[in-house]
């Protein structure tokens with residue numbers, strides 16, 4: 001793992017990795033054909049912070065240490081391949097329809113920390129429904 005790295009893959013965040021930390025910056029976006037600008041990753045950042053607080057102890061989520069809205073500070077992991085994700089199934093066996101609906105099947109949303117695959121991109125709006133359905137009683 002390089003000490004310094006960055007990723008421009010994400011649609012809503014740019015990620016800068018320094019040592020053991022990942023800094024996730026909200027991207028600037030323009031509303032469709034308007035002159036309004038917004039930071040598309042702020043929602044995702046806030047969701048991740050809140051979800052980590054709520055579920056981080058029991059679920060496979062990369063630790064989100066702090067959020068400043070525009071920036072999230074996460075524990076940095078190493079990339080995983082699609083094959084590793086399919087073999088290890090961090091969420092257990094998922095129905096393929098459900099996996100698609102909640103966007104849980106892309107290796108780019110996961111990383112490896114301390115030997116285990118955890119999700120690092122868990123800011124998506126509808127993931128809340130998945131977490132509630134399976135992990136709340």
Ligand SMILES: Nc1ncnc2c1ncn2[C@@H]1O[C@H](COP(=O)(O)OP(=O)(O)OP(=O)(O)O)[C@@H](O)[C@H]1O
Nearest residue numbers: 007010011012013015022074075076077108120121
């Ligand atoms: N904690 C982390 N450790 C290591 N790499 C990470 C971490 N968080 C994100 N990354 C890398 O940065 C990329 C973009 O991050 P992420 O997927 O969270 O952004 P996004 O904009 O929400 O993505 P999407 O376009 O899928 O919604 C990931 O695919 C991954 O390669």
Ligand SMILES: [Mg+2]
Nearest residue numbers: 010108109121
């Ligand atoms: Mg992503």
